[in-house]
Amino acid sequence: MGASAPEALAMQPVRFEYTPRSLVRAQAQIHRHLLVFVVVVILVHLLALLLLDHLLTRPDWPRIAKALVDTSGHAGSAGAAWLTGKALDLIRHGRVIRALLQAIICAILASLMDLDHFFHASRWSLTAATSLSTRPWLHSLPVAIAAALLLSYVAHRCNVAGAHRDTFLLPLTAVLTHQLRDAHRRGLWLYPLAGGASIPISYTFYLTFNVAIWPAVLAQLSRWSPG
Structure with a gap:
């Protein structure tokens, strides 16, 4: 006769998952190093921004x-925000080199945004580029986000950096950190929306956004979906 259901369950071997103490200690040490x-990175980011903004x-x-x-x-600021936000991926996927390279790319994109000053001035003159009577088009938040979307689409079609969300989040990080840093001096420009109005941004909010808020958003997005 076959065994009853309770007896059959009792006869099945019980498997215990055992994690060696050395592995637990190693994981704890890795998380401490991550912290x-x-x-x-956050402290260096904050202190560097305070110093550089003071020098300006x-x-x-x-x-x-x-x-x-x-x-x-x-x-x-762009590179540090990306590194802070993607720190979780360093542990989950072991992509340290990739995260560092992406941070460098993000930093380059953020710095290249100021080239629109020269295009707006119609000449390669630093004096002309820094003496504009109007703001250049890439310093409009909606236009810059649209440019990030376009860059993301091109990167996706060319299979640059893989076909996943980072192809948009990376240029978006460059755009937002750049825009917020400029906005505490000139306001967040919404052209062509809201009649081209500029929203005033406090210095404290700009620092908090670049150093903590946006990196936290990146970290949360990393938890929701794999890179």
């Missing part, structure tokens, strides 16, 4: 020095 990494207020500095400082701030 230290994130904290260090010096009236005795030449245009070229201020331009280099401003570009460095845009590049560093």
Whole structure:
């Protein structure tokens, strides 16, 4: 006779999942290192922005020095925001080199956004590019996001960096960190929406967004779907 259902269940071997203590300790150590990494990047990011923004207020500095400082701030903020937000992926997928390369690309994109000053001035003159009477088109938030979408589409079609969400989030990070950093001085420009109005952004909000809010959004998106 066959065994009854309860007896059959009782006869089945019970499997216990056992995790070696060494593996648990290794995982805990990795997470501690991750936490230290994130904290260090956040602190360096914040202190660097405070320093660079302060240097931009010096009236005795030449245009070229201020331009280099401003570009460095845009590049560093975008790269640091990406690294902070993607730190979870470093653990989940072991893509350290990929995350670093993406951070560099993000930094380059953020710094290249200021090239529209020269196109708007119609000449390669730093004096003309920094003395514009109107803001260049790529410094409009809707236009910049549309440009990020276009770049994402081109990258997706060319299979650059893989066909996943990072092809949009990476240029979007460059756009948002750049726009928010400029916005605390000039406002967040919504042209052609809202009649081309500019929304005033406080210095505290800009720092909080670039250093913490947007990286937290990136981290949450990394948890929701694999990279």
